[in-house]
Structures are given as C-alpha cells and as structure tokens.
Amino acid sequence: GIQVEQSPPDLILQEGANSTLRCNFSDSVNNLQWFHQNPWGQLINLFYIPSGTKQNGRLSATTVATERYSLLYISSSQTTDSGVYFCAGVQGAQKLVFGQGTRLTINP
Amino acid sequence: EPEVTQTPSHQVTQMGQEVILRCVPISNHLYFYWYRQILGQKVEFLVSFYNNEISEKSEIFDDQFSVERPDGSNFTLKIRSTKLEDSAMYFCASSGLAVKETQYFGPGTRLLVL
Structure with a gap:
C-alpha cells in the first residue's frame, strides 16, 4: 500500500507567521485530504484536493499529483491554528492512509 | 451542515468486556468506515462497509x-x-x-480499557 510522509514533524511559530506543511506519498492516489486535529481530538476536514489548488480563508492547499506531493499553507497564523495536521490519501477504492502528522504550535 | 455523530464520547471498560460504539453517518452517504487512533499515533483504517457488507478491512480488524x-x-x-x-x-x-x-469524520469515541 501507499506510504504517506509528512514534514516537518513539529513546527513552532509566533502568531502572525506563515507556514508550509508538506505531504509526500509513495504512489499515485485517488483522493487526498488534509485534516486539522484540534486539542479535543476531533478531525476537522480542511481540504479534499486530489490535484490543483484550493483556498479557504487563510488556508490554502496545492497537490501536484504527478510529483506525488501536497502542500498546506497557513498564513497569518493564530493560536487557534495549533494542533496536529494530517494528510491522508486513498489508493484503490476506499481506505484513507494517514501520515504521521505535523504538530503545529502557535505562540502568542 | 450535515455531520457524522458518534456515541458515547467516552467509554471506560474492563478488559474482556464487550463494547459497542455507535455512529450515525450523514444520511445520504453510501460508504461507512471505522478508523482508530492510539494516543500519540497516526489514524489507522479498520474497516469499510458498503451495501450492507464489509468491502475492505485491515489486519487490525480481526475476529474480535x-x-x-x-x-x-x-x-x-x-x-x-x-x-x-x-x-x-x-x-x-x-x-x-x-x-x-x-470522507467526513465524526468527533470520535475515546475508549479506555482497564
């Protein structure tokens, strides 16, 4: 099955900074999703992005399927952006394979 | 906006006991999944379900x-x-x-086995 690797594993920033999180996958995927896991453990959908670029407020994501990577950009970070960010890809029909996550800490 | 709901939010049980975790998927959806996340680790696929039968399962999803x-x-x-x-x-x-x-995720059930 596919392997999903995320970098960096940890990222500590000051409020207002911009950040880029990366997700590499070992094989082509049919679906690529980004999630934010909040301090209560909930997985919040950020993007469904098998290819191309999408933006939602201060967040945007780009997936280059031919090169097997996706990037999540967070601009003007806020303390509420803290948490773990996961990317996950689907190979074949159904199951999402998750990366290990990037733990983002935004300090005031 | 429709959402997936799960009950209970937390459950504590004794080793050897049976537990049932409940979910109400989004009403017009066709595929249903269970995943689990051990504390501090990544989210892992358990099983997918379609048309009233299991369509895929992981090695974790054993006879238990x-x-x-x-x-x-x-x-x-x-x-x-x-x-x-x-x-x-x-x-x-x-x-x-x-x-x-x-795939839309519910808020999760935190299970603690003592």
Missing part, C-alpha cells in the same frame, strides 16, 4: 471486531472481548462515493 448497520441510520462497531491495546480514539466516517468524494 464486527460491524453492523442495524437500521437505516446507525452504524456500529463491536469489540467482543476488549484488550488493553484496544484503548484508542475510534472514529466513524462516511462518504457519498468511495473514491472521488470527501
């Missing part, structure tokens, strides 16, 4: 686990005889189609 859609709205995960290593957050998810649509 079963899933059921007992009526038109609920989707359950049963663990027959819990082990300490079953302690984890269990997430239910649903999607309209398997491949080309977002």
Whole structure:
C-alpha cells in the first residue's frame, strides 16, 4: 500500500507567521485530504484536493499529483491554528492512509 | 451542515468486556468506515462497509471486531472481548462515493480499557 510522509514533524511559530506543511506519498492516489486535529481530538476536514489548488480563508492547499506531493499553507497564523495536521490519501477504492502528522504550535 | 455523530464520547471498560460504539453517518452517504487512533499515533483504517457488507478491512480488524448497520441510520462497531491495546480514539466516517468524494469524520469515541 501507499506510504504517506509528512514534514516537518513539529513546527513552532509566533502568531502572525506563515507556514508550509508538506505531504509526500509513495504512489499515485485517488483522493487526498488534509485534516486539522484540534486539542479535543476531533478531525476537522480542511481540504479534499486530489490535484490543483484550493483556498479557504487563510488556508490554502496545492497537490501536484504527478510529483506525488501536497502542500498546506497557513498564513497569518493564530493560536487557534495549533494542533496536529494530517494528510491522508486513498489508493484503490476506499481506505484513507494517514501520515504521521505535523504538530503545529502557535505562540502568542 | 450535515455531520457524522458518534456515541458515547467516552467509554471506560474492563478488559474482556464487550463494547459497542455507535455512529450515525450523514444520511445520504453510501460508504461507512471505522478508523482508530492510539494516543500519540497516526489514524489507522479498520474497516469499510458498503451495501450492507464489509468491502475492505485491515489486519487490525480481526475476529474480535464486527460491524453492523442495524437500521437505516446507525452504524456500529463491536469489540467482543476488549484488550488493553484496544484503548484508542475510534472514529466513524462516511462518504457519498468511495473514491472521488470527501470522507467526513465524526468527533470520535475515546475508549479506555482497564
């Protein structure tokens, strides 16, 4: 099955900074999703992005399927952006394979 | 906005006991999933369910686990005889189609086996 690797594993920033999180996958995927896991453990959908670029407020994501990577950009970070960010890809029909996550800490 | 719901939010049980975790997927969705996350680790796929049968399952999903859609709205995960290593957050998810649509996750059930 596919392997999903995320970098960096940890990222500590000051409020207002911009950040880029990366997700590499070992094989082509049919679906690529980004999630934010909040301090209560909930997985919040950020993007469904098998290819191309999408933006939602201060967040945007780009997936280059031919090169097997996706990037999540967070601009003007806020303390509420803290948490773990996961990317996950689907190979074949159904199951999402998750990366290990990037733990983002935004300090005031 | 429609959402996946899960009950209970937390459950504590003794080793060897049976537990049933409940989920109500988004109403017009066709595919249903269970995932789990051991504390501090990544989210892992357990099983997918379509048309009233299991369509894919992982190595984790052994004979101690079963899933059921007992009526038109609920989707359950049963663990027959819990082990300490079953302690984890269990997430239910649903999607309209398997491949080309977002999987939406519920808030999770945190299971602690003592």
